[in-house]
Amino acid sequence: MTKKRTGVFVCHCGNNIAATVDVTKVKDAMANEEGVVFSQDYVYMCSDPGQNSVIDAIKDNNLDNVVISCCSPNLHEKTFRDNAKMAGLNSFTCEIANIREQCAWVHKDKDEATAKAIKISRSAVRRAGRDQALEPIAVPVTRKALVIGGGIAGIQAALDIANAGVEVILVEKLATIGGHMLQLSETFPTLDCSQCILSPKMVEVSRHPKIKLMTYSEVQEVSGSVGNFKVKILKKPTYVDPELCKICDDCASVCPVVVPNEHDLGLTARRAIHIPFAQAIPASYTLDESACLGLNPVRCGKCKDACDVGAINYDMQPQTITEEVGAIVVATGFDLYAQEHMNEMGGGKVEDVLDGLQFERLCSASGATKGHVLRPSDRTVPKEVVFIQCVGSRDPAQHCAYCSKICCMYTAKHARLYKHHVPDGRAYVFYIDIRSGGKGYEEFVQRAMEDDGTIYLRGRVSKLYRKNGKVRVLGTDTLTGQNVEIDADMVVLALAMEPSKGTGEIAKTLKIGRDKDGFLAESHPKLKPVESVTAGIFLAGCAQAPKDIPETVAQAGAAASKVIGLLSQPTLSHAPTVARVRNSHCSGCEMCVTACPYNAIHLEHGKAVVNEVLCEGCGSCSATCLRAAIEVKNATALQIHEMIEACLA
Amino acid sequence: MSHSQAEVTQAEASGEFEPRIVAFLCKWCSSAGSDLAGVSRMQYPSNATPITVPCSGSVSPMYILSAFKKGADGVLVSGCHIGDCHYIEGNFLARRKIHLVKELLGFVGIEPDRFRMSWVSAAEGAKYSNVIKDFVEDLKPLGPQNKMKADRS
Numbered sequence: 001m002t003k004k005r006t007g008v009f010v011c012h013c014g015n016n017i018a019a020t021v022d023v024t025k026v027k028d029a030m031a032n033e034e035g036v037v038f039s040q041d042y043v044y045m046c047s048d049p050g051q052n053s054v055i056d057a058i059k060d061n062n063l064d065n066v067v068i069s070c071c072s073p074n075l076h077e078k079t080f081r082d083n084a085k086m087a088g089l090n091s092f093t094c095e096i097a098n099i100r101e102q103c104a105w106v107h108k109d110k111d112e113a114t115a116k117a118i119k120i121s122r123s124a125v126r127r128a129g130r131d132q133a134l135e136p137i138a139v140p141v142t143r144k145a146l147v148i149g150g151g152i153a154g155i156q157a158a159l160d161i162a163n164a165g166v167e168v169i170l171v172e173k174l175a176t177i178g179g180h181m182l183q184l185s186e187t188f189p190t191l192d193c194s195q196c197i198l199s200p201k202m203v204e205v206s207r208h209p210k211i212k213l214m215t216y217s218e219v220q221e222v223s224g225s226v227g228n229f230k231v232k233i234l235k236k237p238t239y240v241d242p243e244l245c246k247i248c249d250d251c252a253s254v255c256p257v258v259v260p261n262e263h264d265l266g267l268t269a270r271r272a273i274h275i276p277f278a279q280a281i282p283a284s285y286t287l288d289e290s291a292c293l294g295l296n297p298v299r300c301g302k303c304k305d306a307c308d309v310g311a312i313n314y315d316m317q318p319q320t321i322t323e324e325v326g327a328i329v330v331a332t333g334f335d336l337y338a339q340e341h342m343n344e345m346g347g348g349k350v351e352d353v354l355d356g357l358q359f360e361r362l363c364s365a366s367g368a369t370k371g372h373v374l375r376p377s378d379r380t381v382p383k384e385v386v387f388i389q390c391v392g393s394r395d396p397a398q399h400c401a402y403c404s405k406i407c408c409m410y411t412a413k414h415a416r417l418y419k420h421h422v423p424d425g426r427a428y429v430f431y432i433d434i435r436s437g438g439k440g441y442e443e444f445v446q447r448a449m450e451d452d453g454t455i456y457l458r459g460r461v462s463k464l465y466r467k468n469g470k471v472r473v474l475g476t477d478t479l480t481g482q483n484v485e486i487d488a489d490m491v492v493l494a495l496a497m498e499p500s501k502g503t504g505e506i507a508k509t510l511k512i513g514r515d516k517d518g519f520l521a522e523s524h525p526k527l528k529p530v531e532s533v534t535a536g537i538f539l540a541g542c543a544q545a546p547k548d549i550p551e552t553v554a555q556a557g558a559a560a561s562k563v564i565g566l567l568s569q570p571t572l573s574h575a576p577t578v579a580r581v582r583n584s585h586c587s588g589c590e591m592c593v594t595a596c597p598y599n600a601i602h603l604e605h606g607k608a609v610v611n612e613v614l615c616e617g618c619g620s621c622s623a624t625c626l627r628a629a630i631e632v633k634n635a636t637a638l639q640i641h642e643m644i645e646a647c648l649a
Numbered sequence: 650m651s652h653s654q655a656e657v658t659q660a661e662a663s664g665e666f667e668p669r670i671v672a673f674l675c676k677w678c679s680s681a682g683s684d685l686a687g688v689s690r691m692q693y694p695s696n697a698t699p700i701t702v703p704c705s706g707s708v709s710p711m712y713i714l715s716a717f718k719k720g721a722d723g724v725l726v727s728g729c730h731i732g733d734c735h736y737i738e739g740n741f742l743a744r745r746k747i748h749l750v751k752e753l754l755g756f757v758g759i760e761p762d763r764f765r766m767s768w769v770s771a772a773e774g775a776k777y778s779n780v781i782k783d784f785v786e787d788l789k790p791l792g793p794q795n796k797m798k799a800d801r802s
Contacts, residue, residue, distance in 0.1 A: 106690070119698045647716075
């Protein structure tokens with residue numbers, strides 16, 4: 001057994017631990033452990049006096065290593081490792097025994113919880129007894145960032161990072177940046193024109209010397225780790241040279257193929273060769289390969305003939321570009337929950353039932369009806385419009401359990417915009433609750449009710465169907481206790497926001513987690529709201545959770561500042577808990593070489609050698625080695641065997 | 650050892666068999682998931698003592714056998730969901746060993762059900778708590794594990 005001198009510090013955490021764990025008993029039990037020369041309990045170990053007592057005890061008792069029995073290592077491991085360092089120890093000889101999250105908080109019986117806390121603490125004592133002093137490994141930093149997604153979140157993050165002088169690659173899968181914000185007509189609570197406030201930022205992105213914009217591109221592969229990621233980006237062919245394209249529209253006017261226009265959510269049509277909208281960045285046409293008759297002059301070739309400047313090239317090939325970056329911001333945005341899921345709302349099959357984004361395109365001056373609110377079926381002005389909130393959200397039984405957060409506000413905005421367009425029309429809103437937290441938000445909703453005379457009905461809609469050229473809406477008003485039937489000219493559904501299609505794949509590519517609803521998971525719900533669980537990868541916008549534009553911009557700025565902070569360090573330190581080879585045991589069988597996911601092991605003179613910068617310390621090699629010749633520092637087989645013993649003693 | 654008597658819990662004293670479980674949790678998903686169970690105050694039996702390891706792929710079959718040899722009635726290995734491994738493919742390596750370990754346990758005369766593997770993400774506190782509850786319930790009918798337990802007297 002080790003001759004090292006161990007100190008144990010047991011925290012009460014006020015009553016958080018002490019209520020279910022007999023802290024004194026844990027302290028006494030640890031004092032009897034072999035190698036333990038000092039054992040103490042304290043009400044708040046992480047408080048200043050608590051920390052000082054750790055530092056003093058290390059010095060006074062000549063401790064070689066310490067165990068703190070307290071909360072999860074995710075919270076205070078750094079605190080106490082810093083304490084150990086201040087007292088002259090190597091910080092890697094400090095171990096945390098998690099007796100709060102994994103013990104005190106999940107058990108009620110005091111005897112059982114105390115017994116388990118003793119096992120957990122003893123196991124940490126065993127581990128600490130064999131911990132070695134380690135020094136962090138310095139690795140260089142690539143001073144360049146990747147932003148995935150060109151909506152308002154990605155645009156803001158890219159601009160903030162680039163304005164700090166760091167190079168940025170902004171990748172967008174569609175032919176233009178702008179995202180959903182560009183589809184909006186006006187924004188709440190000021191009724192600013194959405195396009196007017198976004199397009200200057202888009203122009204800034206396209207002109208910024210530090211931003212490399214890659215539209216019509218997708219991230220395919222990501223390897224490496226914080227500070228040094230290697231990214232493969234697929235650039236899909238647009239078949240139009242943006243440098244030559246004059247945006248004259250000659251090509252589109254001869255194109256024979258007509259398909260629904262995605263930007264107007266199918267309310268208008270476009271040609272196979274098209275520009276998504278007038279302010280598109282880059283300002284160039286794109287030939288939609290899936291709609292085109294065949295990229296072949298024999299089959300059609302009309303657009304190529306019509307183009308005076310020869311910008312169209314049917315032989316353009318997809319390109320794979322490899323870039324190295326130090327940090328990544330993921331801003332892949334949202335999609336609306338599909339109407340097809342909502343059978344009680346017609347399942348997307350009833351005419352004149354629109355989703356929120358379609359209604360935005362009806363109101364927008366650049367939209368389907370040039371800013372006149374006309375219902376799609378017969379292009380007449382709708383005189384009665386029903387807006388329905390919480391469609392697909394707050395419905396754990398059948399749809400999404402969560403609140404989509406912005407629908408109360410945008411429905412109020414829709415009702416107001418409608419009343420401004422059609423002053424003699426009548427607007428009804430079905431709602432469950434009105435959630436209008438935010439600066440100026442509540443006043444905005446009040447104005448929708450009082451100034452614009454929107455009729456708010458508290459209750460849900462049970463069914464809607466087409467009848468006599470109108471949409472019959474059956475609902476209930478729970479405040480009067482009466483059923484309501486409205487023959488509406490048009491219905492607008494405030495559908496839940498869900499993570500955009502492809503969020504799952506990008507999360508897998510980047511190895512970042514998702515929450516139960518599929519949104520990207522932040523590292524800590526309160527204290528690390530823009531960090532993903534993987535170091536060096538940050539989150540912004542609706543890919544993380546439903547949020548409005550100001551919040552998205554704030555989060556994008558926060559993610560950008562994290563990136564700038566990270567990339568402004570001269571070197572990053574890589575955890576030294578990496579694999580080590582015992583040459584005397586190694587037979588050169590190469591099992592570890594195959595098992596290593598990072599290609600960090602190779603053979604030299606018949607023995608395995610570990611590249612410490614590439615090694616992440618996962619231990620796949622050690623579990624594969626038949627001769628115990630390779631193991632992860634401070635998580636060695638000997639340590640684990642002793643920990644097992646401690647858990648079962 | 651002197652402290653072992655002091656640790657006899659009420660349940661054990663009352664005579665009902667309480668399986669002793671060693672739970673190997675990967676640092677990134679399952680350990681974080683068990684932390685979430687704690688933060689959410691989800692109650693589960695105290696039978697399982699957690700050992701946090703870097704990755705489920707680092708759990709050698711030797712650790713599992715070692716736990717049985719030291720008297721464990723059940724061993725749990727819990728990692729990230731397949732495809733979500735923090736170390737790219739460590740949990741694939743772990744998954745490959747499940748069958749091997751079960752077969753080996755059967756061969757030496759231990760019920761293969763004493764070894765269990767689960768996939769618990771950092772967001773699945775409730776799942777972790779259920780994994781422990783279920784495992785404890787399933788181990789109770791099997792009774793104490795004595796086949797591999799070394800005589801330490």
